[in-house]
Amino acid sequence: MLKTQRPAWAIRLQEERELRGWGPFDMARQLLRTVGVENPSLSRVRNMYRQILRWENGENYPGTWAPVYAETFGIPLHELYPEPPPRQSERLNKKKLDTLAQADVNVEISTPLHAGDDEMERRALMQLAALGIGAGAFGSTGEPVRQLLAQALDSESRDLHDWHLTVSDHLHALRTRAPAHVSTSLMIDLIAAQRQLHDGNDDATDLRRVIAALSILHANALTRLGDQGAAIHWSRTARSAADMSGDLDLRLMVRCEExxxxLYGQRDMEGVLCLIEDAERIAGATPSFWLADLSGTRAKALARLGRLTEAKQALNTFVGYEGDDARTSILPGLATGSQAPFAESWVYAHEGDQAKADAARELVLSRTRDYQYGANVRLHEALCTVVNGGTDTGARQATQILDALPSTQQSHMINDTGRAILQAIPREQRTRPAAQDLHALLNQNRPNQHDTVHTAGHA
Structure with a gap:
């Protein structure tokens, strides 16, 4: 295509790049740096390089990357792209979609999804770009691509019943699929929910409740992946949305989850106790499931701190509560019935009370197929052995449990329990071969971001 035939915005992109002395590969790294990717892989840079050439040739519009370009160049969006983008119908046909679903390139949306209309939405789009979404990661169905295209075309709208179903679907996915897949899908729906809220055609309070639930689930997925900083930010977003909704149950549920x-290395235990106290002030003095749940989390934190007498006192509040208010209308399936015995297993393992820990573990294993609950209570058994002086036996047991897990089930939450076992080993015994083997395995294990699991959940 001759330079004179290209759209003005395509010519401007090339001119601004060359003005700064950047080649296409330099431009690729600059764009990725803008969205927070400091050390991109070579394959990601190459993918971005190919996209840059297409954009500069005018073959397609930058879409979600348009505001990223504007920020990288330091030029207002409306100045960098003074002419409207091409219409979807002129550019997206079935052949193009088939190619997109199979090519290893970043997903592009022809229209900018109102990018630049407000700072919140621009940031959301940049977060999506930062995911580095490639069609090769989506399998043969290309479902996330379809969802993005549906949003761009405004061909789908969801009523509140559909949004509630969407939230339940994500909770199920969190328990049945690898966390990175869940995180990607959640980001797509979070952007859709924000756009619907921005349009102002629906009940803003109910949409904020949806956004709060989606955000706390996203924080869960990120915690599983070990991306603790991002998980904390999304928990705060969930809190803000829940507070704006005025739904007390939702506000407390989000804080209980956060x-x-x-507990899993995201914060120090004193910080966890502060979160619990803040939530209790909101809950008030009336007994409720959420107050009991907070007591269970307090028991776990105190056990980690070695304050076992206080931990058991807090545990009694959780285990002894018989209320039937464990369901919220936005996430009715969140409570599984395994939380209380799981907390017992945690506390009694730290104490070394084998009989009580064993009884709690059997209750958990009989009530759930959730791999995180199952793996962690088995690790609690190894922890109890170590606490009672069996360093070699407990370390070998933990190593066997972790080594037997499929890569998709090696979540950060499970690995952190393994690290708690290492910390329980007396310092002078940490050089023993069994302890060294456990240490090496934990350093090797990382959550697999693209495979699918068959049983999952949060513990």
Whole structure:
């Protein structure tokens, strides 16, 4: 295509790049740096390089990357792209979609999804771009691509019943699929929910409840992946949305989940206790499931701190509560019935009370097929052995449990329990071969971001 035939915005992109002395590969790294990818892989840079050439040739419009370009160049969006983007109908046909679904390139949306209309939405689009979404990661169905295209075309709208079903679907996915897949899908729906809220055609309070639920589930997925900083930010987003909704149950549920995620290396235990106290002030003095749940999280944190007498006192509040208010209308399936015995297994393992820990573990294993609950209570058994002086036996047991897990089930939450076992080993015994083997395995294990699991859940 001759330079004179290209759209003005395509010519401007090339001119601005060359003005700064950047080649296409340099431009690729600059764009990725803008969205927070400091050390991109060579394959990601190459993918971005190919996209840059297409954009500069005018073959397609930058879409979600348009505001990223504007920020990288330091030029207002409306100045960098003074002419409207091409219409979807002129550019997206079945052949193009088939190619997109199989090519190893970043997903592009022809129209900018109102990018630049407000700072919140621009940031959301940049977060999606930062995921580095490639069609090769989506399998043969290309479902996330379809969802993005449906949003761009405004061909789908969801009523509140559909949004509630969407939230339940994500909770199910969190328990049945690898966390990176869940995170990608959640980002797509979070952007859709924000756009619907921005349009102002629906009940803003109910949409905020949806956004709160989706955000806390996203924080869960990120915690599983070990991306703790991002998980904390999404927990805060969930809190803000829940608070704006005015739904007390939702506000407490979000805070209960946030405190529980903090137990897995996300925060120090004193920080977790502060979160619990803040939530209790909101809950008030009336007994409720959420107050009991917070007591269970307090028991776990105190056990980690070695304050076992206080931990058992907090545990009694959780285990002894018989209320039937464990369901919220937005996430009715969140409570599984395994939380209380799981907390017992955690606390009694730290104490070394084998009989009580064994009884709690059997209850958990009989009530759930959730791999995180199952793996962690088995690790609690190894922890109890170590606490009672069986360093070699407990370390070998933990190594066997972790080594037997499929790569898709090696979540950060499970690995952190393995690290708690290492910390329980007396310092002078940490050089023993069994302890060294466990240490090496934990350093090797990383959550697999693209495979699918068959049983899952949060523990």
């Amino acid at each position: 405190a529980a995620y903090g």
